[in-house]
Amino acid sequence: xxxxxxxxxxxxSSILDIxxxxxxxxxxxxxxxxPSAANxxxxxxxxxxxxxxxxxxxxxxxxxxxxxxxxxxRTAYQWSVESSVYISDxxxxxxxxxxxxxxxxxxxxxxxxxxxxxxxxxxxxxxIRFHEKMGFKxxxxxKNIGYKFNGWHTVRWYELQLNDYTDSPAPFKKWKEIxxxxxxxxxxxxx
Numbered sequence: 001x002x003x004x005x006x007x008x009x010x011x012x013s014s015i016l017d018i019x020x021x022x023x024x025x026x027x028x029x030x031x032x033x034x035p036s037a038a039n040x041x042x043x044x045x046x047x048x049x050x051x052x053x054x055x056x057x058x059x060x061x062x063x064x065x066x067x068x069x070x071x072x073x074r075t076a077y078q079w080s081v082e083s084s085v086y087i088s089d090x091x092x093x094x095x096x097x098x099x100x101x102x103x104x105x106x107x108x109x110x111x112x113x114x115x116x117x118x119x120x121x122x123x124x125x126x127x128i129r130f131h132e133k134m135g136f137k138x139x140x141x142x143k144n145i146g147y148k149f150n151g152w153h154t155v156r157w158y159e160l161q162l163n164d165y166t167d168s169p170a171p172f173k174k175w176k177e178i179x180x181x182x183x184x185x186x187x188x189x190x191x
Contacts, residue, residue: 003189004103007053007065009041014062015055016040018088027121030146050174051081052107056096057081063091066100068108071117078172079163080115081108101134103187110186111173116160121146121153128156136160155159 007015020034035043035056036131039149044120064087071080083183106115117135120127136158178186 002056002058004056004064004182005101006048007044007055007067009044010036010046010066011055011062012040015065018062018064018086021089022086025093027146027151028120028122028124028127028146030148030153032148049113049176051105051120052175054088054100055148056100056103058096059089063088064096064100066104068104068113068116071115074149079113079169080117081113082117082119084107084118096106097130098134105134105162107175107186111175112170112180113172114165116162118158118160119155120158121155128145131158134160145164 015033016037021030022029023031023034044053047067047069050070051068054065055062056064064085066083066085068081068083071077073083081102085100085104105116114126116136117139118131119142120131122141124184130187137160138156140157142155142157145155146153175183
């Protein structure tokens with residue numbers, strides 16, 4: 001059975017199995033060393049204080065994951081976040097990334113997010129097509145911003161507006177501030 005659920009710290013090894021090839025074999029991620037499972041568990045815990053980290057589970061195995069993270073430090077940025085999605089190499093092009101992002105977007109809307117950003121290391125036509133299909137619009141190229149595998153890489157930034165802009169917006173509702181019963185109901189409503 002397939003389901004989308006919040007990531008658990010115990011999912012770290014399975015998530016790393018998906019993420020490690022992107023670190024070791026591509027410039028998609030600017031990380032250069034695969035973190036330990038313990039380090040990755042800590043990342044999940046720290047991230048989920050404020051933003052959701054979701055996994056797509058298929059027959060008990062993690063097939064992909066998506067999460068939101070802080071865009072910038074200052075308080076005035078609280079309604080703007082970044083998103084990432086990674087899918088197992090053997091399960092690409094099966095709609096998993098779309099389902100993860102749709103769920104993530106609905107949660108972020110509920111939290112009060114206005115702007116969602118995604119950075120794509122170029123070249124990466126598949127990711128560009130996917131993000132544009134999901135409604136993202138190109139806003140900027142950060143030329144030669146990262147150096148990996150003996151070369152400089154440009155990152156293209158995309159933006160998606162999730163909620164209307166209002167005067168006096170309510171503070172961004174942190175993921176952990178949403179009670180477990182409310183989160184469960186939200187996940188069921190989306191899924």
